[in-house]
Amino acid sequence: KQEVTQIPAALSVPEGENLVLNCSFTDSAIYNLQWFRQDPGKGLTSLLLIQSSQREQTSGRLNASLDKSSGRSTLYIAASQPGDSATYLCAVPYNNNDMRFGAGTRLTVKP
């Protein structure tokens, strides 16, 4: 059974700091991993999708890495801004029709 864990559960940083969010999964036989952003009371928005053949993906100030053998992924946010405040979730495919999500990391970037 695939289990996804995210550490830390919450993180508060001053504006401008670089930060790393962590995601681990128990079954390394995945074909991709995805990072989502969720604003309070809203749905999920996809940020980055890393295929199993890739080691990282970049979008603007975001960089996600994937190490399948160790069952880990990191989301790196450079030069954080107050607008980055949200909950970040990672997810991996499970069976053929489902995804497994972590509980998320709630990020607060203080001005």
Next chain:
Amino acid sequence: SQTIHQWPATLVQPVGSPLSLECTVEGTSNPNLYWYRQAAGRGLQLLFYSVGIGQISSEVPQNLSASRPQDRQFILSSKKLLLSDSGFYLCAWSVLGTRVDTQYFGPGTRLTVL
């Protein structure tokens, strides 16, 4: 482009009352459809998914049910709500195929059972 709608956005219901949440998708055909529940501080829990009209798979036994009367319509229902049904309900869709690459989420419904 594809869009996904959910309504209502918020709902407050007494214990024992019925429930009906609706989700519709535009701009795509034959999608996989999903209902998730998100409790405070916890991850998303898959409740139901559907690969076609009238085809519903249940992941978690509970007093909720789902129906797919049309290709792009997914409904979550209950005959009698429990306090434990409170939470944030998300509908999602993915491209029908042999595997899920990504899911696209609706704005969610906040349900409070009193």
